Amino acid sequence: MTDHTLVLGGARSGKSRRAIVRAESYNVHPVYIATAEPLDDEMEERIAAHREERGEHWCTLEVPLLLSSALREQAKLGRVCVVDCLTIWLSNLMHYEKDPDEATHELCTTLAELGAPIILVSNEVGLGIVPESPLGRRFRDAQGRLNQRLAACCAQVEFMVAGLPMTLKGEPQI
Amino acid sequence: MTDHTLVLGGARSGKSRRAIVRAESYNVHPVYIATAEPLDDEMEERIAAHREERGEHWCTLEVPLLLSSALREQAKLGRVCVVDCLTIWLSNLMHYEKDPDEATHELCTTLAELGAPIILVSNEVGLGIVPESPLGRRFRDAQGRLNQRLAACCAQVEFMVAGLPMTLKGEPQI
Amino acid sequence: MTDHTLVLGGARSGKSRRAIVRAESYNVHPVYIATAEPLDDEMEERIAAHREERGEHWCTLEVPLLLSSALREQAKLGRVCVVDCLTIWLSNLMHYEKDPDEATHELCTTLAELGAPIILVSNEVGLGIVPESPLGRRFRDAQGRLNQRLAACCAQVEFMVAGLPMTLKGEPQI
Numbered sequence: 001m002t003d004h005t006l007v008l009g010g011a012r013s014g015k016s017r018r019a020i021v022r023a024e025s026y027n028v029h030p031v032y033i034a035t036a037e038p039l040d041d042e043m044e045e046r047i048a049a050h051r052e053e054r055g056e057h058w059c060t061l062e063v064p065l066l067l068s069s070a071l072r073e074q075a076k077l078g079r080v081c082v083v084d085c086l087t088i089w090l091s092n093l094m095h096y097e098k099d100p101d102e103a104t105h106e107l108c109t110t111l112a113e114l115g116a117p118i119i120l121v122s123n124e125v126g127l128g129i130v131p132e133s134p135l136g137r138r139f140r141d142a143q144g145r146l147n148q149r150l151a152a153c154c155a156q157v158e159f160m161v162a163g164l165p166m167t168l169k170g171e172p173q174i
Numbered sequence: 175m176t177d178h179t180l181v182l183g184g185a186r187s188g189k190s191r192r193a194i195v196r197a198e199s200y201n202v203h204p205v206y207i208a209t210a211e212p213l214d215d216e217m218e219e220r221i222a223a224h225r226e227e228r229g230e231h232w233c234t235l236e237v238p239l240l241l242s243s244a245l246r247e248q249a250k251l252g253r254v255c256v257v258d259c260l261t262i263w264l265s266n267l268m269h270y271e272k273d274p275d276e277a278t279h280e281l282c283t284t285l286a287e288l289g290a291p292i293i294l295v296s297n298e299v300g301l302g303i304v305p306e307s308p309l310g311r312r313f314r315d316a317q318g319r320l321n322q323r324l325a326a327c328c329a330q331v332e333f334m335v336a337g338l339p340m341t342l343k344g345e346p347q348i
Numbered sequence: 349m350t351d352h353t354l355v356l357g358g359a360r361s362g363k364s365r366r367a368i369v370r371a372e373s374y375n376v377h378p379v380y381i382a383t384a385e386p387l388d389d390e391m392e393e394r395i396a397a398h399r400e401e402r403g404e405h406w407c408t409l410e411v412p413l414l415l416s417s418a419l420r421e422q423a424k425l426g427r428v429c430v431v432d433c434l435t436i437w438l439s440n441l442m443h444y445e446k447d448p449d450e451a452t453h454e455l456c457t458t459l460a461e462l463g464a465p466i467i468l469v470s471n472e473v474g475l476g477i478v479p480e481s482p483l484g485r486r487f488r489d490a491q492g493r494l495n496q497r498l499a500a501c502c503a504q505v506e507f508m509v510a511g512l513p514m515t516l517k518g519e520p521q522i
Contacts, residue, residue: 164516303484
C-alpha cells in the first residue's frame with residue numbers, strides 16, 4: 001500500500017493547512033485538487049486567495065466528481081496530490097444523484113493501485129445532535145461511512161483539533 | 175472494579191462494530207442488548223440485518239429502559255454484554271419522563287457490583303454549535319453528563335473516529 | 349513563553365472542572381474569570397452554585413469583553429487565572445459588534461507578555477453538519493479560527509471527552 005494520508009477534522013480545524021504541509025514534505029511537484037466549484041464571485045476570490053497562499057510551486061485542478069481518473073493521471077506524472085475535500089465531493093455526488101458508496105468504493109480501489117502518495121481531507125460531521133432535516137441525517141451517515149472506508153484505505157489517519165494533529169493510524173508525523 | 179468499557183464516538187464512527195469486536199475478545203457467550211425499539215417495518219428489517227451480521231453465537235435482547243436488571247441477569251449467567259446504545263436509552267428515559275441522572279446513577283451502581291464485563295456504546299453529541307431547540311440543548315447536556323459519569327465507572331474508555339479507536343482511559347486495546 | 353493552557357471540548361465534557369483542577373495544581377491564589385453575564389435569576393442561581401462548588405479560596409470576576417486588561421492586572425498580582433470561557437467571550441464580541449480576529453490577536457499578544465499562567469476554556473463547535481443559519485456558520489468559523497490561534501499561543505492544549513483529557517500539545521498532565 002502506498003503511503004496515503006487521510007486528514008480528518010471539524011470546520012476550521014486546520015485540515016487544509018495540514019494537508020499542504022504534509023504534501024510539501026515529499027519534495028515533489030504538489031498538485032492541489034479542489035472539489036469545490038466556484039459558483040459566485042465571492043467564492044472565486046476566496047479560491048484565488050488560497051491559491052496565492054499555497055505559492056507558485058503548486059498546481060491547482062478543479063475536480064468536482066471524477067477524482068479517480070484525475071488521481072491516476074497525476075500519479076502517473078509522479079506528483080503528490082492533496083484532495084480538498086471529500087465532504088464537498090460527497091455533497092457533489094449527492095447533488096448529481098450518484099451513489100456515494102459506489103463512488104467511495106471506486107476511489108478506494110484507485111488508491112490501492114496508485115504509486116504516488118495522496119493526502120485526502122475530509123470533515124467529521126457526526127459529533128453534534130441528530131440533524132433535524134432528513135437530508136442532514138442522510139448526509140451525516142454517508143459522510144461517516146465514507147470516512148470509515150477511506151480511513152481503512154490509508155496508512156496514515158490524522159484528526160485535527162485547533163490546528164493540532166492527533167494520530168489515529170500510522171506513525172505520528174511532524 | 176470489573177473491566178467495563180465505554181465506547182464513545184459520533185454517528186457512523188464504528189462504535190457498534192468496535193463494541194462487538196471487544197466483546198468477542200472475551201471468548202464467552204456474548205449478548206447484544208439493543209435499547210432501540212423496532213417502531214416500523216424498515217427498522218425491523220435493519221435490526222434483523224444487524225442480527226445476521228453479528229452471527230448466530232450472539233444472543234439479542236431488546237431493553238429500552240430497564241438496563242440494570244437485564245445486566246444483572248446476564249452477568250449472573252457469566253455472559254459478556256454489549257449495550258447499544260446509551261444515547262437511545264437516554265432518549266427513551268426522556269420520552270417516558272424518567273429522571274436521566276437518577277437512572278444513570280442506578281446504572282453506575284449496578285456496574286460496580288457486576289462480576290462480568292459490560293461494553294457500553296454512547297454518542298458524543300456536544301461538538302456542534304448550540305442546538306436551536308430547547309429539547310436539543312437539554313438532550314445534549316443530559317448526554318454529556320451521562321457520558322462523564324459512565325466514563326468514571328469504566329476501566330476502559332475509547333473514542334472512535336472513522337472506525338479507529340483513541341484510548342481515553344485504560345490501556346490501548348487491539 | 350509562560351506555561352498557558354487551553355482546555356478544549358464539547359458541551360458538558362468536563363472542561364471547567366479540568367481547568368479548575370489545573371489551576372489549583374499551581375498552589376497560588378486562583379481567580380475565576382467568568383465571561384458570561386448573569387442575565388436572569390436562573391443564571392444568577394447557577395453562577396452562585398458554581399461559585400460555592402469552587403470554594404472560598406477562589407476569587408470570581410465577571411469579564412464579558414475586556415479580557416486582556418483583566419488578565420494583565422491579575423498576573424501582576426501573581427495570580428493564576430481560569431478564563432471560562434472563550435466561546436461566550438466570542439459570542440459577546442459578536443453581539444457588541446467587535447472584530448473577533450482583532451480581539452483574539454490582542455489576547456494572544458497579552459498572553460505572550462504575562463508572567464503568570466492562564467488556563468483558557470473554549471468549545472469545539474465544528475464537528476456537526478453545516479449549520480443552517482448564516483449566523484451559525486459565521487460563529488462556527490470564528491470559533492475555529494480563535495481556537496487555532498489560541499492553541500498556537502499556549503504551551504499546553506487539551507481536548508476533553510467525557511471528563512477525560514487528551515493531550516494535543518505539551519506533556520500529558522495529571
